[in-house]
Amino acid sequence: MPENTSSRHTGNNGSVHDVAVLGGGSFGTAMTKVLAENGHRVHFWMRDPAQAEEVRKTGINSRYMPGIEMSGDIQPTTDLAEAVGKAEIVFVAIPSKAFRAVIREHNSDFRAGQIVVSLTKGIEEHGFKLMSEILQEEIPRCRIGVLSGPNLAAEIANRDLTATVIAAKDPEVRRAVQDLLGCEYFRVYANVDVYGVELGGALKNIYAIVAGLASALDMGENAKAMLITRGLAEMSRFAVSLGANPMTFMGLAGVGDLVVTCTSSKSRNYRVGYAVGKGQQLDDAVRELGQVAEGIYTLKLVKEKSEAIGIYMPLVRGLYEILYGTASIKAVINSLMMAVQNSDVEFILPRTISQ
Numbered sequence: 368m369p370e371n372t373s374s375r376h377t378g379n380n381g382s383v384h385d386v387a388v389l390g391g392g393s394f395g396t397a398m399t400k401v402l403a404e405n406g407h408r409v410h411f412w413m414r415d416p417a418q419a420e421e422v423r424k425t426g427i428n429s430r431y432m433p434g435i436e437m438s439g440d441i442q443p444t445t446d447l448a449e450a451v452g453k454a455e456i457v458f459v460a461i462p463s464k465a466f467r468a469v470i471r472e473h474n475s476d477f478r479a480g481q482i483v484v485s486l487t488k489g490i491e492e493h494g495f496k497l498m499s500e501i502l503q504e505e506i507p508r509c510r511i512g513v514l515s516g517p518n519l520a521a522e523i524a525n526r527d528l529t530a531t532v533i534a535a536k537d538p539e540v541r542r543a544v545q546d547l548l549g550c551e552y553f554r555v556y557a558n559v560d561v562y563g564v565e566l567g568g569a570l571k572n573i574y575a576i577v578a579g580l581a582s583a584l585d586m587g588e589n590a591k592a593m594l595i596t597r598g599l600a601e602m603s604r605f606a607v608s609l610g611a612n613p614m615t616f617m618g619l620a621g622v623g624d625l626v627v628t629c630t631s632s633k634s635r636n637y638r639v640g641y642a643v644g645k646g647q648q649l650d651d652a653v654r655e656l657g658q659v660a661e662g663i664y665t666l667k668l669v670k671e672k673s674e675a676i677g678i679y680m681p682l683v684r685g686l687y688e689i690l691y692g693t694a695s696i697k698a699v700i701n702s703l704m705m706a707v708q709n710s711d712v713e714f715i716l717p718r719t720i721s722q
């Protein structure tokens with residue numbers, strides 16, 4: 368493992384901490400890199416022994432971050448108990464489909480009071496649970512937080528200027544995460560609306576798929592702005608109905624993350640939408656991607672949930688009909704454009720009650 372020769376550049380008090388990152392994919396790797404560059408000892412858990420060996424020997428995770436060399440005190444491991452046991456703070460970057468299973472299997476390895484922060488932007492299939500709710504159910508003795516924002520892993524790994532949000536009820540959790548992660552290229556803002564921040568990160572993936580589709584069809588810049596803005600209206604309507612604070616959607620974890628994923632071909636969700644817009648089958652697009660695109664699962668769950676609770680989500684419904692139904696893209700666009708014309712900002716002027 369190459370030694371960290373660069374000087375420490377955190378804005379904190381300079382103390383070194385043992386932290387764990389669970390999940391050896393793109394985002395786990397990017398956050399491991401930030402933490403190690405900030406001078407912390409990172410116990411980096413992944414399930415693939417060959418990958419752990421590669422990171423140990425070369426500092427590179429070639430499957431998920433080819434060409435990115437990490438430096439500093441990184442201890443890759445396939446022993447989750449060891450990683451969690453040594454850590455003061457644990458970051459979890461495991462896709463939503465596997466999140467509960469991994470935490471449940473290792474439940475007894477977590478200590479009372481240990482800080483556990485979810486980096487995952489998805490929803491559990493059964494019961495519509497967010498990752499912080501899973502943590503609360505599985506390890507209630509821990510102090511829980513959620514990190515979310517416009518955070519493309521490749522850009523963070525490249526040290527491009529980035530901001531994110533730590534959401535937690537406990538101010539010590541917020542402060543600890545700000546101190547651990549903050550540095551000259553990574554800035555961490557705080558929020559207490561855990562549910563809103565977390566839901567924002569999960570929901571925007573749906574609209575990134577829509578934006579990718581629109582881009583593949585060369586719909587133009589006005590259309591892009593319309594989709595992003597109506598996506599924001601739709602996701603905040605849904606989240607607020609479930610208890611989120613509408614103001615959260617004006618922040619980095621709301622509109623910030625929505626903008627980056629709806630405008631960047633670095634977003635996997637956007638890429639899936641783009642491929643489908645170019646005529647590829649969804650399954651083939653996902654297989655070719657080779658990484659997680661949480662939005663394709665979130666879409667199904669949000670469509671069901673919105674129907675169950677009576678929340679109007681035309682973009683969700685339209686995308687669902689394209690990806691999982693039989694509707695043509697053209698027919699969906701036509702029905703969206705010809706729907707009853709509603710109010711712009713429904714927090715100011717209520718949406719028509721005819722829909």
Ligand SMILES: NC(=O)C1=CN([C@@H]2O[C@H](COP(=O)(O)OP(=O)(O)OC[C@H]3O[C@@H](n4cnc5c(N)ncnc54)[C@H](OP(=O)(O)O)[C@@H]3O)[C@@H](O)[C@H]2O)C=CC1
Binds near residue numbers: 661
């Ligand atoms: N990439 C990004 O830019 C960002 C991602 N996120 C979120 O982070 C989460 C993780 O995404 P990301 O790292 O990008 O995903 P990737 O597709 O890059 O990697 C997925 C990782 O999860 C591991 N994994 C999959 N299933 C299991 C399992 N059952 N047990 C243990 N490990 C498993 C994979 O291991 P293996 O290789 O062995 O299959 C791999 O290490 C997602 O919710 C995503 O939305 C959030 C912000 C930014």
Ligand SMILES: O=C(CO)COP(=O)(O)O
Binds near residue numbers: 517518628635
């Ligand atoms: O959440 C992300 C950026 O904030 C990453 O988006 P994708 O999962 O679509 O790549």
